[in-house]
Each structure stands twice: as C-alpha cells, then as structure tokens.
Amino acid sequence: MSSTLTTKRGLAVAAALMSASLLLTACGGDGDGAADTAAADTGGEKSAGTRSVKAANGTVEIPAAPRRIVTIGNTGLPFIDLGGKPVGVTEVSDSDLAVLPKEQKAAYEAAEVVGGSGGDVDLEKLAALEPDLILVQFHSNDWDKVGKRLESIAPTVLWGLDTEWKAFAGEIATAGNVTDELGRQKAEFEKKVAAIKETYGKTIGDTTFVDVSRGDWSDPGTFYIADIGCSEIARDDIGLDLPEAAEGKDPLAYESLPFERITGLSKYDVITYPVDAEGRPTEPFVPVTETSTWKALPTVTSGRALGVFCPGNNSYGPVLQYLDSLDGALATLAGKP
Amino acid sequence: MPRPRRRVLGLVLALVVLTALLTLSVMIGSTAIAPSVVWHALFDPSAHPDQFAIRDFRLPRTIVGLVVGAVLGLSGALIQALVRNPLADPGVLGVHAGSSFAVTVAVGVLGVREARGYMWFAFAGALVVTLLVLALGSTRKGSSPVVMVLAGVCVGAVLGGAREAIQLTDPDAFDAMRYWNAGSITGRPLDVLWPVLPFFAVAAVLAFAVSGPLNALALGDELARAQGVRLARTRVIAVLALTLLAGGATAIAGPVGFIGLMVPHVARWIAGPDQRWIFAYSVLLAPSLLLVSDILGRVVMRPGEIPVGIVTAFVGAPVLVVLVRRRKASGL
Numbered sequence: 001m002s003s004t005l006t007t008k009r010g011l012a013v014a015a016a017l018m019s020a021s022l023l024l025t026a027c028g029g030d031g032d033g034a035a036d037t038a039a040a041d042t043g044g045e046k047s048a049g050t051r052s053v054k055a056a057n058g059t060v061e062i063p064a065a066p067r068r069i070v071t072i073g074n075t076g077l078p079f080i081d082l083g084g085k086p087v088g089v090t091e092v093s094d095s096d097l098a099v100l101p102k103e104q105k106a107a108y109e110a111a112e113v114v115g116g117s118g119g120d121v122d123l124e125k126l127a128a129l130e131p132d133l134i135l136v137q138f139h140s141n142d143w144d145k146v147g148k149r150l151e152s153i154a155p156t157v158l159w160g161l162d163t164e165w166k167a168f169a170g171e172i173a174t175a176g177n178v179t180d181e182l183g184r185q186k187a188e189f190e191k192k193v194a195a196i197k198e199t200y201g202k203t204i205g206d207t208t209f210v211d212v213s214r215g216d217w218s219d220p221g222t223f224y225i226a227d228i229g230c231s232e233i234a235r236d237d238i239g240l241d242l243p244e245a246a247e248g249k250d251p252l253a254y255e256s257l258p259f260e261r262i263t264g265l266s267k268y269d270v271i272t273y274p275v276d277a278e279g280r281p282t283e284p285f286v287p288v289t290e291t292s293t294w295k296a297l298p299t300v301t302s303g304r305a306l307g308v309f310c311p312g313n314n315s316y317g318p319v320l321q322y323l324d325s326l327d328g329a330l331a332t333l334a335g336k337p
Numbered sequence: 338m339p340r341p342r343r344r345v346l347g348l349v350l351a352l353v354v355l356t357a358l359l360t361l362s363v364m365i366g367s368t369a370i371a372p373s374v375v376w377h378a379l380f381d382p383s384a385h386p387d388q389f390a391i392r393d394f395r396l397p398r399t400i401v402g403l404v405v406g407a408v409l410g411l412s413g414a415l416i417q418a419l420v421r422n423p424l425a426d427p428g429v430l431g432v433h434a435g436s437s438f439a440v441t442v443a444v445g446v447l448g449v450r451e452a453r454g455y456m457w458f459a460f461a462g463a464l465v466v467t468l469l470v471l472a473l474g475s476t477r478k479g480s481s482p483v484v485m486v487l488a489g490v491c492v493g494a495v496l497g498g499a500r501e502a503i504q505l506t507d508p509d510a511f512d513a514m515r516y517w518n519a520g521s522i523t524g525r526p527l528d529v530l531w532p533v534l535p536f537f538a539v540a541a542v543l544a545f546a547v548s549g550p551l552n553a554l555a556l557g558d559e560l561a562r563a564q565g566v567r568l569a570r571t572r573v574i575a576v577l578a579l580t581l582l583a584g585g586a587t588a589i590a591g592p593v594g595f596i597g598l599m600v601p602h603v604a605r606w607i608a609g610p611d612q613r614w615i616f617a618y619s620v621l622l623a624p625s626l627l628l629v630s631d632i633l634g635r636v637v638m639r640p641g642e643i644p645v646g647i648v649t650a651f652v653g654a655p656v657l658v659v660l661v662r663r664r665k666a667s668g669l
Contacts, residue, residue: 219516221394221524255641258367258523260390287524293389 053175057147057158065177066133070114070126072150073138075159075172078315080107082173083181088114088129090121099277099311099318121146127153135175137161137168169315185316192323193237200330207333209240210268211308213253216284222256223288229253230310230322231272238326262293271299272329275307306332344614347607351621355403358628362399363391367635367642397527402631402645403624404530405522405590408537410623412582413597414604414615415544418551419575420486424660426598427583429486430576433592434493434500435466436584437518441500444514445507455517456529456588460536463584466492471576520593520646522631533585540581541620547574548612555610593646595653596623602660626652 049064070088071079077096079086081104089111097105112129115121123146126134134150136143137159150156157175159168173182197204211231214223227235227244228251234240245252265271273289274282281289288294299305306329312318364375370387377383378391409427416425427433439462443449449458470492474485504511516523550571553561558568586593604618630648637643 217512217515219521219523257640258394258635258642260366260368260394261640263368263370263386263390266386291389292393293386296384296386296389298386 053157053171055157055171055175056160056163057143057151057156060155060157062155062157062175063132066175068129068131069133069135069176070129070131070154071111072114072121072134072136073142074161074314075135075137076108077104077312077318078169078172079135079176079178080104081315081317082169082176082178082185084176084178086111087131088112088126090115096312101317104317121150123149123153126150133157133175135172137163165314165319172315182316185320188320189316189323192320192327196238196323196327196330199327200333203330203333204239204241207241207269208267209234209242209270209272210265211242211272212265212288213274214282214284214288218284219256220287221259223259223262223285224254224256225252227252229313230308230319233313233319233322234272234326238323259288259291259293262288262291262297266297266299268299269304270333271297271305272308272326273305275309275325277309277311279307279309281307304333306330340609344608348617348621351618351625355621355625355628358625358632359399359403362402362628362632363395365632365636366390366395367640394524398522398525398631399628400527401522401525401530401589402628404534404537405586405593406596406624406627407620408540408582408586409593409596409627410600410604410619410621411541411544411616412579412586413599413623414601414612414619415551415575415579415582416597417601418548418555418612418615419572419579420483421555422486423602424598424657425486426594427579427587428493428592428594430489430579430583431466431470431493431496432463432580432583433587433594434496435462435464436460436587437514437592438462438466438496438500440514440517441503445503456533459588460533460584463587464580466496467576467580467584471573516644517591519644520591520649521644522590522627523642523644525589529589533589536581536585540578540585543574543578544582545613545616547571547578548616551575551612552610555612591644591646593627593649595649595657596626598660599653599656600626 050061051064052059053062054060068087069079069084071084071086072090076086076089077092077100080100085107089108091113092108097108100108112125114126114129131154134154134156136147136150136156139161143158147156147158157171159171163171169185170182173179211226211234212223213226218224225243227242231240231242235242235244243252274285276282294300297305308322308329309325310318310322313322363379364370364372368390370391374385374387375391377385378388379396382388382392412427413425416427416430417423419425420429422429436459439458440455443455443458449455470485470489473488473492504514550561550566553564553566554568554571556564562568583597600619600623601615603622604615608614608618627645627649630652631645634643634645634648
C-alpha cells in the first residue's frame with residue numbers, strides 16, 4: 001500500500017516537473033535576452049513564418065528560418081558539415097571527432113550534449129535548450145521510444161536509417177536552412193567525380209577491386225568485405241568494379257569472414273583497405289595486415305593493396321576527403337602491371 | 338572383456354579418434370584447401386598464401402582447441418568428483434561468472450579490447466571468485482560441497498547481474514565481448530596459450546594427485562576420513578586445480594559450456610567410477626568433442642562461422658535433458 005502511494009506520488013512529481021519544463025519551453029520559444037544571445041545563427045534570418053517538409057514521420061511544419069536546432073543521432077555531423085551550428089547534439093564517437101576539421105569540431109563542442117547517439121536522450125535538458133527544430137536520424141525503435149515526446153517539444157524531422165546519403169544531405173540542408181553550402185559542396189563533389197573518372201577511366205574499366213575492412217566491433221580473427229559506406233560511393237559514383245551483395249540480400253559487410261578467407265582476396269586485381277588520416281591502417285584493421293597470409297598475397301606484395309581514408313559517408317565534406325584519398329590511391333597504380 | 342583391458346583399449350581408441358579429429362581440424366575450414374597444400378604447409382613450407390592460412394590460423398586453432406578441450410574435460414571431471422554432483426560443471430562454482438565479470442570490467446572500464454589483453458583479467462576473476470566461493474562454502478565443520486555449490490550459484494548470479502549492468506551502460510563493451518561470451522577459439526593465436534600452459538600443467542598434476550583421495554571421498558566424508566583422507570586439504574587442492582584449469586580455459590576461449598558436463602559422464606560409462614581413469618578419459622574425449630563442434634561451426638554457415646560455444650550448447654542441451662531424466666545419472 002505504502003509503496004503504491006509512494007509510486008503514485010513519484011509519478012505525480014515527475015509529471016509536474018515535465019509539465020513545468022514543457023511550459024517553460026513553450027513560453028521561451030521566441031524569447032529574447034539570454035536565450036537569444038546564446039542562440040546559434042544557422043545562416044538564416046529570424047523566423048518569420050513556417051514551411052512544410054516531408055519526413056519519415058509525415059509532413060512537418062517547421063520554422064522557415066530555424067535558429068535553435070538540436071540534432072539527434074546521425075544528423076549532427078552532416079548538419080555541422082553544412083555549416084550549421086546546433087544548440088544541442090547527441091554524442092558522436094571519439095574516432096569521428098578525431099577526424100573532424102577544426103571549425104566543425106568547435107561547432108560540435110559549443111553545442112550542449114543531450115544524450116547518447118540512440119534514443120537515450122535527456123528530454124528535460126533538450127527542452128531547456130528551447131529548440132525551434134529537432135533533426136533526427138536513428139533506429140525506428142528509438143523513434144518509437146521518444147518520437148512523440150520530441151514532437152511535443154519542437155517540430156521534429158525524422159529520417160530513416162536507410163535514407164540515401166545525398167538525399168539525406170539535401171534534406172538536412174533544406175530543413176536547417178543551410179542550402180548555400182550544400183550547393184557549393186555538391187558542385188565540388190561532381191567536379192571531383194568527373195575528374196577521377198576521366199583520369200583513371202582505363203584503370204577503372206580494366207580492374208577488379210575489393211574493399212575490405214574490420215571494425216572495432218568485429219569478432220577476433222574476422223574481417224569483412226565492405227560494400228556499403230564509402231565503397232558504395234566508389235562503386236556507384238566512380239564506377240569501380242567492386243563486389244556487391246545480390247539483390248534482396250544483406251550487404252556483404254554484415255558477414256564476418258574468418259581470417260583464412262584472406263587468401264580468397266587474391267582473385268581481385270586491387271584491394272582497398274581502411275587507413276587513418278596519416279595513411280596508416282586503422283587500428284581495428286591492423287590485425288589483418290599483421291597476418292602472414294595478408295603479407296603473402298600477390299596483390300599486397302605487388303603494391304596493389306591500397307589504403308584509403310574514409311572519414312564518413314553521410315555528407316559531402318567527408319565524402320570529398322574520401323575522393324581525394326581514392327584519387328591518390330588510384331594514382332599509385334599507374335605503371336603497375 | 339575384463340575391465341582393466343577394456344579401459345586400456347578404450348583409451349587407445351580415444352587417442353586414435355582424437356588424432357583423426359586433429360587431422361580433420363587442420364584440413365577442414367571455411368575455405369576449401371587441397372590436402373596436398375595442407376601437407377606442404379606442414380612439412381614442406383613455402384610462402385603460398387594458402388599455406389600461411391593453414392599455419393597461421395588452422396594449426397593454432399586446432400592446438401588451442403586441443404588444450405582448451407582437455408582442460409575443460411579435466412575440470413568438469415574434477416568438479417563432479419569434488420561436489421559429488423553429476424550435473425556440476427565449472428560454471429557452478431562461479432568460475433565463468435568471475436571470468437566474465439573481470440573481462441567486462443577490463444573491456445568496459447579499462448578499455449581493453451584484444452583477447453591477449455583481457456585473458457589475464459579472466460584468469461584473475463576466476464581465481465578470486467573461486468577463492469571467495471571456497472571461503473563462503475566453508476562451514477565450522479569444514480567445507481561442504483553443497484554449501485560451496487550454493488555459494489557458487491549465488492556469487493555467479495550477483496556477478497552476472499553486475500556484468501549485465503556494465504554491458505547495458507556501455508554498448509561498445511558489449512560488442513567487444515559478444516564473441517568471447519559466446520565461447521570461441523576463432524582467431525586465438527598460440528601466443529594466448531603459452532603463458533597459461535604452465536598453470537595447466539601444475540593444475541593437471543594437482544588433479545591427478547588428488548584423484549585417489551577423491552575416490553575415497555565418493556564414499557562419503559566419514560568413510561573417506563576413516564581411510565585417512567585429509568578432507569580439507571583434498572578439497573583445497575582440487576578447487577585450486579579446478580580454478581587454474583577452468584579459469585585458464587575460460588580466459589582463452591570464453592565460457593564454453595557443456596563440455597565439462599558431458600564428457601566425464603561418457604568417461605564414467607566407459608571406465609567406471611575410478612577417478613584416475615575418468616580423468617584420463619576426460620582429457621582425451623573432451624578435446625574430441627570440442628574439435629567436432631568447432632569443425633561443425635566452421636562448415637554449417639559458410640562463409641561465416643558459428644562459435645564453438647554455441648555448437649556445444651546445441652549438442653549439450655539434449656544430453657543435459659537425458660542426464661536429468663536418468664534415474665542415476667551415471668551414478669557417482
């Protein structure tokens with residue numbers, strides 16, 4: 001009995017606190033003073049009206065020029081890459097932060113962290129930031145958990161995890177009102193792709209490639225063939241002949257292969273593998289390069305195993321860095337049989 | 338056939354089966370490599386990548402499987418004799434829980450990611466928890482097997498909860514431990530074996546040294562005492578050997594279940610109740626079971642693999658049901 005009463009009292013107090021916080025949010029939404037002084041300028045003028053955007057959670061009415069944007073899940077770094085300055089973000093991994101350009105890292109660090117990368121968002125902290133727009137990309141289970149509550153705090157735009165990266169970047173730019181930078185990045189991307197295709201057209205046409213990788217989540221003694229992420233860009237935009245899962249099947253990258261399968265890589269002309277910004281094999285991939293089997297592969301001994309830097313594949317900035325690295329890697333093939 | 342002759346013959350047969358499985362383990366894998374390449378890799382080495390695959394991966398994996406299997410079998414036989422419970426295995430004394438908890442702390446709190454790094458934590462965790470269980474299981478009249486098992490189960494449950502809590506708050510730790518928790522000998526270089534091997538050797542000597550007193554202990558404490566067996570000393574030595582064996586095996590391969598449970602029963606069916614023979618059979622039969630399970634795990638889901646701990650669970654679960662339903666589960 002007493003425990004039931006305690007629980008009820010606890011719920012009542014929690015509900016009261018939540019209501020108060022939501023009330024404060026609603027009252028402070030268009031305020032001035034301290035809140036607006038801290039408000040990040042995302043490039044637009046102060047909100048003068050609203051517009052509709054289509055999202056995975058339906059058609060959402062958002063401010064025409066949002067000023068206080070919170071990014072949740074995978075939307076943070078792409079928004080920052082487009083020049084956005086969110087007031088709130090969710091955590092990103094140390095490895096992602098390490099390869100971020102200086103000014104983007106500063107924009108990330110200036111924002112308030114409102115939770116982990118999934119659905120464990122601190123809603124009170126988020127509400128206290130008085131956002132006028134929330135951008136979200138995470139698993140649908142996380143949306144089921146917190147989606148409605150996010151929508152009660154501010155207009156919320158959701159993307160599914162399967163959204164194609166160019167569409168994703170474009171829609172984030174539109175929602176966050178940072179389309180000028182998107183246009184510049186897009187033009188640079190198209191120029192780089194065209195240049196690579198033109199420079200290495202013959203190599204691309206005559207060579208079979210395989211992109212291999214290993215993550216820090218990979219089981220000991222296993223690696224995988226990457227057919228999503230940066231290798232998807234190499235295949236679909238550049239035209240590299242890379243292995244791909246059959247239609248309707250899971251990506252090859254989801255299949256952990258035991259190290260003895262390294263021998264099977266010898267059937268490809270060129271192997272690409274992940275390296276860091278300094279060109280060293282990434283830490284999780286080092287166990288592969290340390291095996292005698294890898295060292296004995298004809299592709300490796302003949303210098304046709306190429307390290308490629310892929311800082312990310314969700315927005316144009318990191319993809320442009322990837323293309324630069326791929327360009328450099330392909331250049332080393334010149335003159336090799 | 339007289340029992341002594343049958344025992345020796347059975348032991349020779351077990352050795353032949355084990356040798357055949359060792360050969361198969363080197364020959365069969367997730368990639369098809371011709372037997373001639375395997376032969377050359379072992380006896381006429383060159384720098385061919387396929388030969389490296391044999392020498393780098395299959396051979397170490399087979400040796401690790403041989404040692405881990407033998408150790409798990411011996412530790413299973415030891416604990417069943419010690420606690421006089423035919424359904425006991427090293428996990429009952431909290432060995433697996435202690436190892437898993439220590440590895441979780443190493444991975445989640447200290448950021449250790451490689452098997453070579455956290456195996457010592459697994460070993461230390463097993464040792465500390467077993468000593469704790471031994472202390473909790475000691476009554477004023479001495480150590481009681483029943484109280485010891487209860488203490489092991491309780492400590493295991495508490496540590497299991499703590500481990501879950503850490504893993505839930507740190508998904509990276511959970512990811513890094515996923516494979517180890519399933520029980521696997523994939524990707525274990527021989528480097529992980531050498532440091533633990535001396536402990537295994539000492540533990541095996543200790544185990545065989547107390548096999549005689551454990552025979553007497555099977556008759557009950559009073560009769561054993563009447564035969565001059567020093568109960569406390571026997572139990573402490575057995576627990577020490579058990580910890581070194583099960584802790585070391587868990588450190589290398591993760592918690593591989595059922596091997597330590599099933600094999601001593603088979604050994605008992607063949608060799609009778611003499612612990613010396615049961616121990617000897619377990620040392621030969623357990624690696625055979627582990628290697629068969631590992632080979633199955635390599636081929637049933639090509640090109641991927643199933644960890645050996647999952648295969649032994651599939652094989653072991655029905656056997657456990659049979660054991661539980663038998664009126665005298667191969668009577669101890």
